[in-house]
Amino acid sequence: MVGPLIGAIEAGGTKIVCAVASSLEEILEVEPHVVATTDPFATIGEVLDYFAPFAASGDLAAIGIGSFGPVDHPTTTVTRTTPKVAWRGFHWGQAIRPVLDDLPIGFDTDANAAVLAEATFGAGRGDAIVVYVTVGTGIGGGIAIDGQPLHGLLHSELGHMVVPRDPADVFSGSCPHHGDCLEGLASGAAMAARWGQPAETLQSGHRAFDLEATYLTAMCVTITTMLAPSRIVLGGGVAAVPGLLSEVQQRTAASLNGYLALDRYTTGIEDYIVRPLLTGRSGITGAWLLGRNALEASALGEQRP
Amino acid sequence: MVGPLIGAIEAGGTKIVCAVASSLEEILEVEPHVVATTDPFATIGEVLDYFAPFAASGDLAAIGIGSFGPVDHPTTTVTRTTPKVAWRGFHWGQAIRPVLDDLPIGFDTDANAAVLAEATFGAGRGDAIVVYVTVGTGIGGGIAIDGQPLHGLLHSELGHMVVPRDPADVFSGSCPHHGDCLEGLASGAAMAARWGQPAETLQSGHRAFDLEATYLTAMCVTITTMLAPSRIVLGGGVAAVPGLLSEVQQRTAASLNGYLALDRYTTGIEDYIVRPLLTGRSGITGAWLLGRNALEASALGEQRP
Numbered sequence: 001m002v003g004p005l006i007g008a009i010e011a012g013g014t015k016i017v018c019a020v021a022s023s024l025e026e027i028l029e030v031e032p033h034v035v036a037t038t039d040p041f042a043t044i045g046e047v048l049d050y051f052a053p054f055a056a057s058g059d060l061a062a063i064g065i066g067s068f069g070p071v072d073h074p075t076t077t078v079t080r081t082t083p084k085v086a087w088r089g090f091h092w093g094q095a096i097r098p099v100l101d102d103l104p105i106g107f108d109t110d111a112n113a114a115v116l117a118e119a120t121f122g123a124g125r126g127d128a129i130v131v132y133v134t135v136g137t138g139i140g141g142g143i144a145i146d147g148q149p150l151h152g153l154l155h156s157e158l159g160h161m162v163v164p165r166d167p168a169d170v171f172s173g174s175c176p177h178h179g180d181c182l183e184g185l186a187s188g189a190a191m192a193a194r195w196g197q198p199a200e201t202l203q204s205g206h207r208a209f210d211l212e213a214t215y216l217t218a219m220c221v222t223i224t225t226m227l228a229p230s231r232i233v234l235g236g237g238v239a240a241v242p243g244l245l246s247e248v249q250q251r252t253a254a255s256l257n258g259y260l261a262l263d264r265y266t267t268g269i270e271d272y273i274v275r276p277l278l279t280g281r282s283g284i285t286g287a288w289l290l291g292r293n294a295l296e297a298s299a300l301g302e303q304r305p
Numbered sequence: 306m307v308g309p310l311i312g313a314i315e316a317g318g319t320k321i322v323c324a325v326a327s328s329l330e331e332i333l334e335v336e337p338h339v340v341a342t343t344d345p346f347a348t349i350g351e352v353l354d355y356f357a358p359f360a361a362s363g364d365l366a367a368i369g370i371g372s373f374g375p376v377d378h379p380t381t382t383v384t385r386t387t388p389k390v391a392w393r394g395f396h397w398g399q400a401i402r403p404v405l406d407d408l409p410i411g412f413d414t415d416a417n418a419a420v421l422a423e424a425t426f427g428a429g430r431g432d433a434i435v436v437y438v439t440v441g442t443g444i445g446g447g448i449a450i451d452g453q454p455l456h457g458l459l460h461s462e463l464g465h466m467v468v469p470r471d472p473a474d475v476f477s478g479s480c481p482h483h484g485d486c487l488e489g490l491a492s493g494a495a496m497a498a499r500w501g502q503p504a505e506t507l508q509s510g511h512r513a514f515d516l517e518a519t520y521l522t523a524m525c526v527t528i529t530t531m532l533a534p535s536r537i538v539l540g541g542g543v544a545a546v547p548g549l550l551s552e553v554q555q556r557t558a559a560s561l562n563g564y565l566a567l568d569r570y571t572t573g574i575e576d577y578i579v580r581p582l583l584t585g586r587s588g589i590t591g592a593w594l595l596g597r598n599a600l601e602a603s604a605l606g607e608q609r610p
Contacts, residue, residue, distance in 0.1 A: 070565065081566045129457040143531075145450065152434040152533030153567055160530040160564060162523045164469040177564040181530075218467045222527060225465040225486075226448075228457030259465060259482040260375065261386045262458055 004061035006295060007051055007100070008288035010110060011067040013037055013084060013137050017284050018050045020060065024121065027288040028281060039086045040095070048099040055099050062298065064106040064291025065092050066113025066283050069140070073155060076107045083138075083176055104298035106290030110134075111156070112149035113286030114276070115142035118233050120289060122277035127230035131223050132282070133158065134236035135216065139183040143227070159183040163218040166211055169194075186215035188238050204242050212238065213247040220252040220273055224265060235276045249273045309366035311600065312356055312405070313593035315415055316372040318342055318389060318442050322589050323355045325365065329426065332593040333586060344391050345400070353404040360404050367603065369411040369596025370397050371418025371588055374445070378460060381412045388443075388481055409603035411595030415439075416461070417454035418591030419581070420447035423538050425594060427582035432535035436528050437587070438463065439541035440521065444488040448532070464488040468523040471516055474499075491520035493543050509547050517543065518552040525557040525578055529570060540581045554578045 003022055010017040016035045021027035035046040054060045068087075070079045076093040078084070093105055108116070115124075115132035124130030130144045139159030143150040150156065160181045171194040173180030174187065184190055188199040195208050202208045216239070220232055234245060253269040264272050276282045308327055315322040321340045326332035340351040359365045373392075375384045381398040383389070398410055413421070420429075420437035429435030435449045444464030448455040455461065465486045476499040478485030479492065489495055493504040500513050507513045521544070525537055539550060558574040569577050581587045 079566050081564050129455075141531075145455070150434075150450070150532070153535055153569055154533040154565055156531055156533065157565065158531045161527040162469060162560075164467060177562045178560065222466040223531075226446075226461055226463045226528075226531065227455070228459035228461065230458055255467075255483065257482045259386050260459055260462065261384050264458055 003292075004295065005054060005059045006288055006291040007054065007060055007063040007103075008284050008291055009047065009063065009065045009067075010113065010283035010287045011037070011065065012110060012283070013068050016043060016047055018047055019284050019288065020051070020054050021288060024285070024288075027285050028278065032284055037084075040090050044095045048096065051096075052099050055103075060100070060103060062104040062106065062291040062295035063096065063100055064113070064287040064289065064294060066108055066110040066287040066290060067092060068138075069109045069111075070154060070157060071107070071109055073109075073151060074107060076105060081177070104291075104294040106287075106292070106294030108149055108286075108290055109140065109142060109155045110283050110287075111140035111142035113142075113290055114235060114282035115144045115233070115286070116147075116149050116289050117278055117282045117286035118276055119144035119147045121285070122282060123233045123274050124231040125277075129227055129229035130231045130233060131158075131227065131229045132233045132235060132276075133219070133223075133239075135187065135234065135238040136236035137188045139187045139236075143229075158219075158223070159187070161219065161222060163215055163222070166214050169211060182215060182219055186212055186219075186238075188236075191238070199238060209241055209244055209247075212241075213244060213251060216244075216248045217251040217255055220248060221255045224252070224256060224260065228260065230264070230272075232273045233276050233282075234273060235282060240275070245273065245275060246270075308597075309600065310359060310364045311593055311596040312359065312365055312368040312408075313589050313596055314352065314368065314370045314372075315418065315588035315592045316342070316370065317415060317588070318373050321348060321352055323352055324589050324593065325356070325359050326593060329590070329593075332590050333583065337589055342389075345395050349400045353401065356401075357404050360408075365405070365408060367409040367411065367596040367600035368401065368405055369418070369592040369594065369599060371413055371415040371592040371595060372397060373443075374414045374416075375459060375462060376412070376414055378414075378456060379412060381410060386482070409596075409599040411592075411597070411599030413454055413591075413595055414445065414447060414460045415588050415592075416445035416447035418447075418595055419540060419587035420449045420538070420591070421452075421454050421594050422583055422587045422591035423581055424449035424452045426590070427587060428538045428579050429536040430582075434532055434534035435536045435538060436463075436532065436534045437538045437540060437581075438524065438528075438544075440492065440539065440543040441541035442493045444492045444541075448534075463524075463528070464492070466524065466527060468520055468527070471519050474516060487520060487524055491517055491524075491543075493541075496543070504543055507546075514546055514549050514552075517546075518549060518556060521549075521553045522556040522560055525553060526560045529557070529561060529565065533565065535569070535577075537578045538581050538587075539578060540587060545580070550578065550580060
């Protein structure tokens with residue numbers, strides 16, 4: 001089904017991915033435009049340069065944005081507590097207005113965009129509860145219930161949950177707010193700080209990954225006991241290191257120790273903690289879906305945030 | 306508003322509370338009938354003795370049950386992994402059938418019953434997300450979203466989340482499945498085992514409560530970062546110890562350290578982590594609501610589980 005042209009922005013800490021598509025099939029295939037995340041002024045200038053021709057032609061009907069957080073939803077503002085100092089208080093809606101003036105905007109966190117995509121068309125399709133966690137430079141998470149991202153007073157910031165420190169781990173933790181929360185101990189930034197080299201240069205046999213499996217297992221056990229989801233989708237570069245997923249699966253099943261007496265959490269653990277199905281495209285696809293949802297809401301007369 | 310007579314059973318590890326009422330006002334006031342939780346045969350006999358006259362009169366229209374878990378919802382079965390060995394595989398629906406034969410049954414965990422009551426009429430009334438945690442002999446939890454208990458593949462078992470052990474705490478943990486999960490470290494049973502005396506005999510200045518505040522704070526931080534609820538309702542005997550709630554409030558705000566930039570999690574923390582409003586009656590009221598929901602569902606033609 002081909003509909004109107006919808007723009008998508010997946011804003012991460014190192015890059016901002018932009019795309020335009022008129023169908024789900026197209027957003028899953030299209031070559032996106034990538035802009036480095038530097039200071040807001042320069043970055044947004046490049047983003048708008050990409051969208052300008054589409055906007056000028058009058059064919060762009062809506063825009064969806066999945067942004068690094070924390071954000072103030074639905075005002076499209078990055079909160080003043082974001083570790084990305086230059087972006088504190090950045091207002092997406094105002095920033096894109098010069099080029100994308102009156103378009104309906106769909107807005108959420110990057111992790112909520114990703115979980116929306118995975119719960120709608122990916123690894124968690126049809127599942128009652130899906131938790132998406134991306135382990136990259138930081139750790140972000142989103143929860144979908146019946147296919148829709150969950151919002152409480154804020155979005156999920158599950159990267160900042162509390163996990164037990166490994167007794168042998170003397171690294172103080174890299175989170176500027178919490179020190180040794182999950183992100184402070186297990187993000188790519190934490191690994192780089194602990195081992196003194198970029199996480200992506202650590203070889204797969206390095207004991208960094210044994211420690212990483214310990215922390216991600218604690219996370220999976222807490223998510224499972226709290227929510228009993230149908231699926232935990234583990235995305236991001238760190239989680240893609242060969243062998244790590246399997247280790248987290250086995251240790252999670254062992255830690256749960258059969259208490260939650262379901263196949264999914266025991267013999268079926270490999271279908272429970274999984275990689276994203278929309279590999280590398282969960283975020284941009286979810287941003288596109290946010291745009292499509294905003295367009296539909298707009299057609300029903302709802303206000304732009 | 307007075308409707309038909311509805312029975313309520315709140316089944317806990319030490320006692321089973323039974324009541325019958327025809328309105329919310331009545332269930333909040335009525336003197337309940339309490340049966341000790343011993344072996345299933347004797348216990349259920351006493352429970353049914355209580356309900357028999359109401360059933361015989363033909364006035365009882367439905368029954369609601371909030372049970373210790375884990376349970377298999379909606380089949381009304383206590384799972385074989387429950388620590389209450391004698392109750393493994395216990396089937397509530399079959400057990401009450403001799404007396405309450407054809408009545409619609411509403412069934413959930415005791416914690417989900419409590420969160421249903423608190424989210425509908427209590428401390429979390431009108432809140433988007435409410436988390437109820439009872440800290441007694443064990444630690445049970447329920448999550449309500451838009452007023453309804455959340456079910457994934459199972460109900461929440463958040464008492465079994467992972468928390469960091471206090472470095473000075475050498476107690477190995479009392480959970481038969483997980484050792485030092487939250488329940489294994491912070492339940493009344495854990496406190497009794499650690500300090501060698503029943504938790505209810507510990508004086509309020511005892512350092513047991515300093516440690517308890519540490520563990521409950523870790524729990525509140527993880528719940529907050531994962532779900533961003535509007536309210537955490539802390540019920541149960543241990544959480545009622547003077548001073549403990551206040552300590553958990555202050556430490557949770559300090560641990561979150563302003564990262565989630567909302568008044569509710571900073572200056573408003575006393576309105577965030579709160580005691581139940583339906584003091585001591587959350588569970589039985591929730592069980593009654595489960596019964597009422599079952600009656601309404603039955604009127605709409607749904608099947609008894």
